[in-house]
Amino acid sequence: MMRQYYEAKEACGDALLLIRMGDFYELFHEDAKTAARVLGLTLTSRDKDSDNPTAMAGFPHHQLDAYLRKLIMAGYRAAVCEQMEDPKQAKGLVRREITRIVSAGTLTDEELLDPREANYLACVFSVSPRRGDSDQNAPVGIAWAELSSGRFEAGVFPRHRLEDELERIGPAEVLYREDDPRISPDTTAPWSATMRPAWTFAVDSSKEILCRLLNVHNLEGFGFQLDADGGGEDLPAIRAAGAILAYLEETQPGGLDHFDSLSAHRRSTVVQIDASTRRSLELTRTLRTASRDGSLLDVLDHTQTPMGARLLADWLSAPLVDEASIAQRHDAVEELVNEAKLRAAIRATLKNTFDLSRLLGRIATARTGPRDLQQVARTLASLPALKAKLTARQSQFLQALEGQLHLCPDLRGKLEAALTDECPLSAADGNFIRTGYDSELDSLRDLARGGKEWIASYQATQMEETGIPNLKVGFNRVFGYYLEVSRAHQDKVPASFIRKQTLKNAERYITPELKEYEEKVLAADEKAQAREQSIFLELRTETHDALRLLQQVGTALANLDVVASLAELAATRNWVRPVITEDSVLEIVEGRHPVLDITMPQGEFVPNDCQASPEHGMVLLITGPNMAGKSTYIRQVALLTLLAQAGSFVPATRATIGLTDRIFARVGASDELSRGQSTFMVEMVETARILNTATSRSLVILDEIGRGTSTYDGLSLAWAITEHLHEQIGARTLFATHYHELTELADSLPRVSNYNVAVREWDDQVVFLHRIVAGGADKSYGIHVARLAGVPAAVNERAKDILAQLESNDRDQFDRPAIAPRETNKSNTPLQLTLFGFADHPLLDELKKLNVDDLTPLQALNYLKAAQEKLIETTSVSS
Numbered sequence: 001m002m003r004q005y006y007e008a009k010e011a012c013g014d015a016l017l018l019i020r021m022g023d024f025y026e027l028f029h030e031d032a033k034t035a036a037r038v039l040g041l042t043l044t045s046r047d048k049d050s051d052n053p054t055a056m057a058g059f060p061h062h063q064l065d066a067y068l069r070k071l072i073m074a075g076y077r078a079a080v081c082e083q084m085e086d087p088k089q090a091k092g093l094v095r096r097e098i099t100r101i102v103s104a105g106t107l108t109d110e111e112l113l114d115p116r117e118a119n120y121l122a123c124v125f126s127v128s129p130r131r132g133d134s135d136q137n138a139p140v141g142i143a144w145a146e147l148s149s150g151r152f153e154a155g156v157f158p159r160h161r162l163e164d165e166l167e168r169i170g171p172a173e174v175l176y177r178e179d180d181p182r183i184s185p186d187t188t189a190p191w192s193a194t195m196r197p198a199w200t201f202a203v204d205s206s207k208e209i210l211c212r213l214l215n216v217h218n219l220e221g222f223g224f225q226l227d228a229d230g231g232g233e234d235l236p237a238i239r240a241a242g243a244i245l246a247y248l249e250e251t252q253p254g255g256l257d258h259f260d261s262l263s264a265h266r267r268s269t270v271v272q273i274d275a276s277t278r279r280s281l282e283l284t285r286t287l288r289t290a291s292r293d294g295s296l297l298d299v300l301d302h303t304q305t306p307m308g309a310r311l312l313a314d315w316l317s318a319p320l321v322d323e324a325s326i327a328q329r330h331d332a333v334e335e336l337v338n339e340a341k342l343r344a345a346i347r348a349t350l351k352n353t354f355d356l357s358r359l360l361g362r363i364a365t366a367r368t369g370p371r372d373l374q375q376v377a378r379t380l381a382s383l384p385a386l387k388a389k390l391t392a393r394q395s396q397f398l399q400a401l402e403g404q405l406h407l408c409p410d411l412r413g414k415l416e417a418a419l420t421d422e423c424p425l426s427a428a429d430g431n432f433i434r435t436g437y438d439s440e441l442d443s444l445r446d447l448a449r450g451g452k453e454w455i456a457s458y459q460a461t462q463m464e465e466t467g468i469p470n471l472k473v474g475f476n477r478v479f480g481y482y483l484e485v486s487r488a489h490q491d492k493v494p495a496s497f498i499r500k501q502t503l504k505n506a507e508r509y510i511t512p513e514l515k516e517y518e519e520k521v522l523a524a525d526e527k528a529q530a531r532e533q534s535i536f537l538e539l540r541t542e543t544h545d546a547l548r549l550l551q552q553v554g555t556a557l558a559n560l561d562v563v564a565s566l567a568e569l570a571a572t573r574n575w576v577r578p579v580i581t582e583d584s585v586l587e588i589v590e591g592r593h594p595v596l597d598i599t600m601p602q603g604e605f606v607p608n609d610c611q612a613s614p615e616h617g618m619v620l621l622i623t624g625p626n627m628a629g630k631s632t633y634i635r636q637v638a639l640l641t642l643l644a645q646a647g648s649f650v651p652a653t654r655a656t657i658g659l660t661d662r663i664f665a666r667v668g669a670s671d672e673l674s675r676g677q678s679t680f681m682v683e684m685v686e687t688a689r690i691l692n693t694a695t696s697r698s699l700v701i702l703d704e705i706g707r708g709t710s711t712y713d714g715l716s717l718a719w720a721i722t723e724h725l726h727e728q729i730g731a732r733t734l735f736a737t738h739y740h741e742l743t744e745l746a747d748s749l750p751r752v753s754n755y756n757v758a759v760r761e762w763d764d765q766v767v768f769l770h771r772i773v774a775g776g777a778d779k780s781y782g783i784h785v786a787r788l789a790g791v792p793a794a795v796n797e798r799a800k801d802i803l804a805q806l807e808s809n810d811r812d813q814f815d816r817p818a819i820a821p822r823e824t825n826k827s828n829t830p831l832q833l834t835l836f837g838f839a840d841h842p843l844l845d846e847l848k849k850l851n852v853d854d855l856t857p858l859q860a861l862n863y864l865k866a867a868q869e870k871l872i873e874t875t876s877v878s879s
């Protein structure tokens with residue numbers, strides 16, 4: 001047995017080996033110690049008396065899922081080694097095989113996955129930069145795959161985009177090449193890193209495995225650029241994709257038939273959004289808790305199926321740049337907005353479908369049960385109604401979906417006829433094939449049932465014949481059927497009963513007749529079970545044969561769900577279809593922040609316009625008090641642009657959005673601090689990236705650039721950055737700032753315009769109106785906000801006093817202000833603060849000279865009183 005163990009251990013590499021032994025999964029040696037620590041299992045040992053006892057730990061087999069989840073969450077990989085034959089029938093040692101190796105990126109079990117979130121395995125592969133190019137531009141192939149659904153994509157990116165793309169994909173596990181000279185795993189990243197041998201990235205083996213598993217002769221058909229001589233621009237993507245399949249083939253012996261194509265990801269077809277912009281705009285996760293709840297995706301999500309929820313996340317993560325494709329999505333949403341009844345019917349039907357993509361993943365990897373097949377059948381049963389509703393639709397998008405809803409009537413008919421209404425999860429549980437579906441199964445079941453009936457009647461006749469009132473027939477695995485007689489009636493037991501077992505209060509017997517029927521019953525039961533299993537395999541194979549069609553159905557359902565969800569949102573929240581144009585403009589009338597519009601009580605959010613165009617200004621400087629809503633406003637504009645290009649309607653009364661190739665948001669201190677960079681450094685790194693990569697078609701959102709350094713450094717940088725964006729780049733830019741001085745830029749730069757957020761001052765109070773109006777602000781109201789926040793009154797008063805002095809100083813804007821000392825300091829002696837108070841107060845000198853020994857207690861008390869009065873007179877601080 002241990003030899004079998006070592007062989008399996010050798011095959012599973014660094015994964016923990018969970019080996020099935022009877023009703024338990026066991027781990028040995030170091031694996032056992034790790035599992036004991038991570039899972040809280042008791043560590044025991046075999047061969048305790050030997051010099052070298054073997055550490056072991058285990059858990060009951062039905063807890064596998066729970067323990068696997070814990071191991072994966074803790075960052076481990078686990079190999080599950082199963083018994084491949086019935087121990088009762090095995091000759092000698094039970095055959096065992098590794099049936100799967102589970103890691104964060106290869107989960108497929110329903111219990112281990114969030115149905116609303118994709119679970120990607122990604123792989124990166126870098127090549128040297130082209131001659132004369134920098135390391136940052138070296139091509140990197142990234143491939144990503146979802147084992148549970150068969151989604152598989154790959155693309156080539158410049159090295160500097162690696163983090164941004166991984167952030168977009170959000171993988172659970174990333175494969176890296178061992179000894180990669182250019183890329184090493186990011187230890188702070190939320191995914192687990194798995195190192196893979198270099199040969200799995202080799203050109204020939206990558207192409208071979210891709211062609212073999214995807215069942216194609218060459219890869220150009222998927223849209224990859226590869227040269228005849230084996231090279232080509234897309235080769236790094238192919239090598240990363242090949243390495244993913246090699247890993248999956250190694251870890252998933254059950255099969256990968258649901259992988260049937262590899263999509264070529266083209267960066268130029270989607271809006272480029274870097275990792276920090278993605279985080280600050282809280283597209284799919286919030287900044288504070290990194291959870292889906294509260295993100296843009298979360299409030300937008302009105303999907304009815306998990307497939308739809310996952311696709312919506314994809315749409316939001318990668319908005320489109322092609323006007324025609326965006327229009328197709330908008331057309332579909334519009335049609336469903338206008339047809340409320342149709343929308344409601346589609347959504348109601350979608351609710352009855354199941355997660356086809358993941359069901360198919362389990363079917364393809366041979367980890368499926370009767371309930372999965374039944375869910376396929378139920379999903380197919382919803383299709384005719386959906387298909388009928390989609391016929392004769394105007395939108396091309398909906399028309400195309402109609403064509404992809406393959407009804408598969410034969411498969412559906414067969415599954416419906418075969419499976420009972422309540423199917424078990426696992427085929428081993430039996431009794432899931434309907435009576436009447438298979439005559440052989442029916443007769444075996446009849447036979448078994450007949451035998452059981454005979455046994456029941458045998459109990460009655462024996463009771464009567466022996467006169468034992470509580471005689472009963474029972475069954476257990478060891479003795480099979482037996483007759484049980486309580487001790488009180490032992491004297492009535494006939495000689496024909498053969499004693500088998502003695503219990504405390506009863507004896508158990510068998511009889512030749514009982515054994516004869518037992519054999520019949522058990523044989524029929526066993527045969528019925530075997531027959532049922534073979535019917536199950538047949539059904540599974542037939543479903544598997546329809547995999548391609550069913551995959552298309554799954555994708556079509558997901559797409560339908562997303563457009564219906566966006567239409568539902570648009571209809572219920574009064575969102576409008578944006579006009580998309582190639583021109584570099586942005587015109588939003590009464591726009592609302594998509595998240596706050598939904599989460600704030602109805603009517604409380606104040607809508608705002610936005611106008612950016614070469615005529616009205618491309619750089620909008622937004623000044624205004626703290627808390628006025630500057631950040632909210634500029635984020636709102638970015639989110640509306642993103643929503644429009646993702647195919648959604650937008651919260652506004654009217655919007656014209658010029659196509660944007662990149663969206664940049666430099667807002668607030670980000671979480672990069674954990675990477676050991678200062679706030680200001682992070683701010684400048686991000687700003688540098690914007691200035692180096694933004695184009696005239698980009699949208700740039702800047703929030704208080706320069707805040708992290710001294711006022712003058714900050715202002716100078718903000719000034720120069722604005723000039724550069726205006727002169728050199730020409731991107732649509734929204735810049736929220738506290739530097740009122742910047743508003744002067746509008747005088748010299750033609751495409752800079754000033755806006756501010758209106759406030760109303762009333763009785764020394766400030767009311768934030770959250771309304772964006774033309775013109776620059778002249779006040780910050782920071783002190784008011786500080787008061788609202790509970791800063792002590794004395795500090796606030798003093799701040800106001802300093803502010804008044806600063807404002808009255810008629811000085812050049814870069815002059816250093818001279819602040820008068822506190823008015824309360826009447827002694828005119830500049831006070832030097834030390835740890836204990838005032839270092840050279842005259843009283844201290846006096847105190848030093850005082851001869852305490854010469855004083856009577858009364859004199860001392862009087863001195864103390866006088867000193868106190870003097871102190872109160874010279875400064876108010878002492879009180």
Ligand SMILES: Nc1ncnc2c1ncn2[C@@H]1O[C@H](COP(=O)(O)OP(=O)(O)OP(=O)(O)O)[C@@H](O)[C@H]1O
Pocket residue numbers: 596604605606607608624625626627628629630631632633770771
């Ligand atoms: N248009 C609006 N309608 C209603 N409430 C709003 C609006 N815009 C912002 N708010 C609310 O005002 C608060 C402050 O908004 P925000 O953070 O955008 O202000 P800010 O001007 O960027 O402040 P600071 O300069 O201090 O960063 C937020 O809590 C937000 O909910």
